[in-house]
Amino acid sequence: MTRKNITTENFVEAVFANDEQTFVNVRVTEYGDADRQTEIYVPVDTDNVLYQELMEVTTVDAIEAQTDASRAAETAAIEQVIQRLINEGTIEYTRTLGAQESTNIQAEYDDYMFAYDTENLDHVEKLFNMKLHMFELDEVDAASDALKDSLRTAPDPISAISILHSIRA
Numbered sequence: 282m283t284r285k286n287i288t289t290e291n292f293v294e295a296v297f298a299n300d301e302q303t304f305v306n307v308r309v310t311e312y313g314d315a316d317r318q319t320e321i322y323v324p325v326d327t328d329n330v331l332y333q334e335l336m337e338v339t340t341v342d343a344i345e346a347q348t349d350a351s352r353a354a355e356t357a358a359i360e361q362v363i364q365r366l367i368n369e370g371t372i373e374y375t376r377t378l379g380a381q382e383s384t385n386i387q388a389e390y391d392d393y394m395f396a397y398d399t400e401n402l403d404h405v406e407k408l409f410n411m412k413l414h415m416f417e418l419d420e421v422d423a424a425s426d427a428l429k430d431s432l433r434t435a436p437d438p439i440s441a442i443s444i445l446h447s448i449r450a
Contacts, residue, residue, distance in 0.1 A: 285309060285321050287334040293318055295339055296348040305344060307335055397437040408438055415445050424448045 291309040298304040303325050311317040323331045366372045378386065398404050415421050415432060424432075428448050435441035 285319065285331075287321065287323075287331060287338060289338050292338045294347050294351075295323075295335060295344045296351045297344060298322065302345075305332075305335065307331075394438050397439070399436075408435075408441065411438060412441055415441065418445075420448055421445065 287307055287309060290313070291311075293308040293310060295305050295307045298306045305323045305325060307321045307323050308318050309321060311319055321331060323329065323335055326332050363372070393404050393407055397408070412432065412435070416429075421429065421432065428444065432441060432444045432448070435444055
């Protein structure tokens with residue numbers, strides 16, 4: 282197998298293959314035919330002959346720019362396919378939460394778990410629903426009546442989880 286050379290005549294594009302920018306995927310034409318292209322995986326190493334050839338036809342800045350453009354095009358293509366599948370009804374779309382919304386939900390969860398308030402009706406309802414879910418578990422169903430009673434009367438979520446843990450042990 283002969284080594285491919287990277288020249289100004291056959292160079293098509295180069296993009297970084299990983300976020301660490303330690304490898305470059307270089308696309309070159311074969312035999313001067315633009316329809317026949319191949320990729321060469323080149324390590325970013327100034328001692329590597331292929332990397333030296335690559336640096337003669339392009340720059341690191343140009344590779345970074347092409348990488349950004351290539352990733353943006355890939356993202357747009359993926360989004361386009363996803364949108365088409367949503368429009369066709371092939372897949373359903375569920376909006377993901379933004380960073381602030383996720384932070385707010387986590388803070389609410391933490392408040393419920395670690396600062397349980399018997400006066401807070403939302404906390405009381407969440408504890409009730411959590412216990413209902415626990416009672417649907419096979420291991421709780423098979424537990425002794427005493428353990429079920431202790432779970433039923435657990436005063437807060439941490440206690441309920443602790444009891445469930447002892448049932449599972």
